[in-house]
Amino acid sequence: MKKYILSLDQGTTSSRAVLFEKNGRAAGVSQLEYTQIYPGNGWVEHDANEIFSSQLEAARDVIRKCGASPEEIAAVGITNQRETTILWDKNTGEPVCNAIVWQCRRTSDICEGYKAQGLGKFFRDKTGLLIDPYFSATKIKWILDNVKGVRERAEKGEILFGTVDCWLIWKLTGGKVHATDMTNASRTMLFNIHSLEWDREILGLLGIPASVLPEVVPSSGEIGVCVPEMLGAEIPITGCAGDQQAALFGQRCFSRGDVKNTYGTGGFLLMNTGKEPAVSSNGLLTTIGWAIGDEVTYALEGSVFIAGAVVKWLRDEMCMISSAAESEKLALSVPDTEGVYIVPAFTGLGAPYWKPDARGVITGLTRAAGRAHIVRAALEAIAYETYDVLHAMEEDVGRLGTIRVDGGASANDFLMQFQADILDREITRPENVESTAIGAAFLAGIACGFWSGIDEIVSLGGSFEKFSPVMKRSVRKTKLAGWKKAVACASGGV
Numbered sequence: 001m002k003k004y005i006l007s008l009d010q011g012t013t014s015s016r017a018v019l020f021e022k023n024g025r026a027a028g029v030s031q032l033e034y035t036q037i038y039p040g041n042g043w044v045e046h047d048a049n050e051i052f053s054s055q056l057e058a059a060r061d062v063i064r065k066c067g068a069s070p071e072e073i074a075a076v077g078i079t080n081q082r083e084t085t086i087l088w089d090k091n092t093g094e095p096v097c098n099a100i101v102w103q104c105r106r107t108s109d110i111c112e113g114y115k116a117q118g119l120g121k122f123f124r125d126k127t128g129l130l131i132d133p134y135f136s137a138t139k140i141k142w143i144l145d146n147v148k149g150v151r152e153r154a155e156k157g158e159i160l161f162g163t164v165d166c167w168l169i170w171k172l173t174g175g176k177v178h179a180t181d182m183t184n185a186s187r188t189m190l191f192n193i194h195s196l197e198w199d200r201e202i203l204g205l206l207g208i209p210a211s212v213l214p215e216v217v218p219s220s221g222e223i224g225v226c227v228p229e230m231l232g233a234e235i236p237i238t239g240c241a242g243d244q245q246a247a248l249f250g251q252r253c254f255s256r257g258d259v260k261n262t263y264g265t266g267g268f269l270l271m272n273t274g275k276e277p278a279v280s281s282n283g284l285l286t287t288i289g290w291a292i293g294d295e296v297t298y299a300l301e302g303s304v305f306i307a308g309a310v311v312k313w314l315r316d317e318m319c320m321i322s323s324a325a326e327s328e329k330l331a332l333s334v335p336d337t338e339g340v341y342i343v344p345a346f347t348g349l350g351a352p353y354w355k356p357d358a359r360g361v362i363t364g365l366t367r368a369a370g371r372a373h374i375v376r377a378a379l380e381a382i383a384y385e386t387y388d389v390l391h392a393m394e395e396d397v398g399r400l401g402t403i404r405v406d407g408g409a410s411a412n413d414f415l416m417q418f419q420a421d422i423l424d425r426e427i428t429r430p431e432n433v434e435s436t437a438i439g440a441a442f443l444a445g446i447a448c449g450f451w452s453g454i455d456e457i458v459s460l461g462g463s464f465e466k467f468s469p470v471m472k473r474s475v476r477k478t479k480l481a482g483w484k485k486a487v488a489c490a491s492g493g494v
Contacts (some may be wrong), residue, residue, distance in 0.1 A: 002074035005450055006235070007054055007441040008165050009434075010080040011243065012101065012265040013312065015055035017062040019073075020441040024460040026434065030062035037098060042105035042347055043100035048086045051164060052171050059231060070233035076172070077239030077444030078434050079246035080164040081265075082187045085139035087150065087212070088167070090160050093175060096351040097147050099164075100139040103266075103305055103347040107138035107354045119205075126202065128186065128193045128277060128286030133348075133356055134303070135165060137189035141206045153193030154209050159210040163188070163420045165240050169224055172237065177224035179262070181240040182296065184200035184286040191216070193277060193288055196296065218247070218291040220435065220443040239444025243436045244268040245289050248299060250439025251404045251430070254454055259393075259400050261386055262436065263409035264273060266350070267307030271300045271397070275357060282392035290443065300396065302351035302389030306344040306360075308409040310378045313344070320371050328414045331376035339364035339385075341486035342375040352392035355491050361484045383407060383419040384483040390423060402426045413467075421471035422479065431463045 004027060009016040015034060019027040021298040032054040063070065063093050083102035088095045100106070111131045114123070123131050133139070140161055144151040153159050162170060164267075166180040185191040188403055190208070192199040199214050223237045241249065244262055247269045251260040256274035262265065270289070277286045277298040289299035314320045321327050341363045343349075348356040362374065394400055403425065409415060410433050420427040432438065443449040 001013040001071040001072070002450065004068060005075055005077060005441040005445045006059060006060060006073050006231075007077045007079065007444070008168065009243070009437040009440065010051060010055050010078070010168060012081045012103070013309070015051065015058045016437060017055070017058040018441070019062050019068060020438060024457070024462070026342055026432065027068070028062045028066040029434075030058040030065060032058050032245050041105070044101040044104040044347065046084065046101055046446070048088070048095040048099045048167060051099065052168060056230065063231065067222060070231050070235060073231070073233070073235050074450045075236050075238040075444040075448040077440035078168055078237065079241055079243050079440035080166050080168065080184070082184060082242035082244065083134055083136050085161070086135045086142070086164070086167045087140065087143050087159055087161050089153070090158050090449040093171070094152050097143060097160065098239070100143070101136055104139070105133045105348055105356050107142050109358065110138045119332045122214055123189060123202070124318060126192045126194070126199050126472065127189050129189050129449040130283070130285065131189070134305070134350065134355060135187060135189035137202070137208070144208065154212050157211045159212050160214070162214055165242070165296050167215045167242070169237060172226045172230050174227040177265055179217050179223055180226070181217055181219045182288045182291040183219055183242040183245040184240070185216045187242055193286065193298075193441050217450060218293060220292045220447040222447065237444070238446060238447035239440050239442070241290055241440060241443055242302065244270055245287070245299065245359065246439030246443070247406055247435040248272065248439065249290050249442055250435035250437070251406060252323060252458060253404065254458070258404075259433070260404040260406065261305050263405065263407035263415075265307065265309045266438070267304035267382060267386055267389075269302045269386060269392060269393065271400070273298045273300050273428065278397070280392070280396045282395045283354055284389070284392055284396060285351070292446065300393060301391060304385040304389060305347050305350045306406065307382045307385065310381060311344070311346040311409065314375060314378055320375055324408070327375050327379060328412045330372045331379050331414045334372045334376055337364070337377040337380060338366065338368050338372045338481065340369050340373045341482055342374065342377045342381045343486045344378065344381055345488040345490045349487070349490065351389050353388075353487070353491065358490045358492070361486060361490045363489055364482070379415045380418055382415060383422045384480070386419060387422050387480070392454040400425070405429050406433045409435070412413070416467045420467040420469045424469045424476065426469070427467040429467070
């Protein structure tokens with residue numbers, strides 16, 4: 001009898017694996033951090049082989065810890081950091097260079113060149129995206145143009161491209177399946193979200209051979225089978241979605257207008273817009289939320305490049321805290337930031353500003369400012385960034401209601417209360433904040449019959465904690481004005 005769905009949650013800083021039971025609860029979790037590589041200013045890379053080895057070890061470890069048999073696992077669902085770009089040799093399986101991470105800004109000049117040609121609307125109309133180094137397309141072009149011999153090999157059909165989901169699928173199936181799902185494809189800046197196929201005009205413009213691209217499949221359905229040497233049995237892979245779309249599904253945002261915000265390495269506010277794509281006038285992205293069979297659900301998204309990563313920066317680079325949990329204690333040890341603001345634009349500013357050349361700043365420092373004030377300012381920055389995105393979304397669609405939250409940093413009660421205060425609306429946090437992992441599990445479980453469908457998933461229920469705003473309007477207004485000034489500094493203003 002099948003007892004579990006195995007969810008592989010490959011994130012920007014760690015690889016996680018979760019075994020979910022039929023009641024939707026996690027039977028066990030395993031997590032491994034892996035190396036972050038910063039070869040230059042604004043450049044971010046990962047070792048693709050380490051991505052896979054850490055993910056595989058996490059999967060094997062959670063199976064061991066739960067005392068589960070591989071034969072008890074009904075299916076595997078995959079969710080992943082999006083846009084991160086890997087090219088590898090079709091025959092040897094070896095990456096041609098390090099993976100270029102979604103945060104990396106090395107292709108800023110390429111993007112500015114396309115903008116200068118007036119191609120913004122061309123890309124937006126086809127892909128729903130803005131021209132930005134964030135997405136995979138210019139990363140692929142950079143590798144083809146800058147890694148010796150790769151373009152020639154690609155044109156001979158010897159090179160494959162994939163986002164992280166595609167790389168994991170290819171490795172887990174022993175190189176038999178080269179596929180990505182529609183949500184990940186929609187984040188490459190190469191996929192036409194209306195015709196639901198790779199766009200030949202864009203490929204020609206960027207000089208990317210179609211032969212490197214994977215097959216595009218639904219988010220829920222038969223994708224491939226793990227070879228036995230990976231997890232101990234032939235386990236089907238039946239679910240796949242980019243991390244933010246998986247979280248949207250995991251938060252059960254099944255109705256048009258439902259909204260969730262994920263606090264991971266970055267911050268991502270997504271709204272289900274139903275069966276038709278919605279176009280933003282305020283710097284938000286149109287993307288595919290998920291695809292089940294022939295039915296596609298679209299979403300509107302605002303992306304913040306640095307959210308939880310600012311806490312990791314405080315820990316690893318600034319040595320101001322020893323753990324993420326300590327940040328909440330320090331933030332609460334002072335009544336406010338004493339006017340200190342941090343804009344964590346370490347890799348530029350995402351929505352709604354889209355300024356790839358912006359850089360991080362700390363403003364408002366006085367002699368009275370100490371470690372606790374800076375830590376508090378870093379946490380508040382995450383909430384301010386979310387405010388900017390939500391404000392842009394409301395400009396497009398009208399006032400939103402309750403915001404459902406998830407992701408690692410959502411466990412921070414101080415941050416959630418400040419978020420409710422600065423947004424001036426209720427925040428709802430589920431008992432299980434691992435919405436990304438469970439979203440991938442739900443997609444896989446529906447496809448293999450582990451769950452009968454969306455109605456059964458809704459019936460699984462679960463408890464929620466609510467955070468309601470208490471901040472005075474005048475205080476909120478003053479704080480937001482200070483934030484706007486700090487953002488102007490990060491953007492090169494005064």
